Amino acid sequence: MHDKPLSKLAGHLLRRLPDASHPTRHRVGPDTFGLEEEKVLRFAEDRLDPAEEPRLAEEVAEVLPLGWSLSPRGKERLHTVTEHLGGERQLLEWLDRHPGLPRLTARLVALMGALDRYSDDAEVVEALRSSRAEDPFPAGLENILPPGTSEETLSDISYRIDELLFERHTQDATRVALAATDWLRDAAQRSASSSAGISEMRDLMIHLHKDISEADAAA
Structure with missing residues (x-):
């Protein structure tokens, strides 16, 4: 990883x-x-x-x-x-x-940790809010995201991944995780901000999407 x-x-x-x-x-x-x-x-x-x-x-x-x-x-x-x-x-x-x-779980936990961390980042939350103004319900997250976007949004996604793993629905957890990385990456790319934090999130989501996809394919 x-x-x-x-x-x-x-x-x-x-x-x-x-x-x-x-x-x-x-x-x-x-x-x-x-x-x-x-x-x-x-x-x-x-x-x-x-x-x-x-x-x-x-x-x-x-x-x-x-x-x-x-x-x-x-x-x-x-x-x-x-x-x-x-x-x-x-x-x-x-x-x-x-x-x-083991490898897939480690990489999903890595994503959950990142989602929890970015929940407290006001700049990231604003980028997600702007992204949803163009696309209210990103693909794969339609039944997870509430209508509004707040500091709870990413932790809600993290919770859902965790819950699916708890229930042994590993493939469903993986699908939600990959949809989340796609959304955050796209939101960062669309963001008007060019700050280091937004760029870091974009790069991190690209890495995590690749890591989770590779682990899922080998599982």
Whole structure:
């Protein structure tokens, strides 16, 4: 994966705060979500057979979107893997080294982190508002975007991707993600602003679209 998207993720991977307007975050699932304690411990102690690591990566990818519902035991196991790898960024890089669901999940999480980050950028929000004046409902986002555009718009898209992953609708999550990168890229290109922030967003969305498309094709 390109380093640039990962560099935008600090604080977003495992510590994204729940939004009171999204009650479905409180869904509860199985106690450990498939993360085997014995396998996690062997990985943390560098005793895991290399042949078993791809399966552990798949298990981790499966639990990441469920972080809101993990039991304390499940969170502890995920934390153990994350700490052994060196932190949140290193966890994504590790997942990205494993093709299939791990790589695709890592790249979707990278996009969600970027969407959350740009939600607070007034210049980006204005560019999106201007874009929607020309095209109110961009392709692929018709059933997700509300009529108006605000600082909540990008976080709503991020939430929807996360929710689809939670529900195991990976292909639907991917389609929404690619539509979002297309929209933000086009909005940046149409924007009257030529600021570094808008240019950065355009380049980041181009990178993420390519990364997600490649991971999806190989999944």
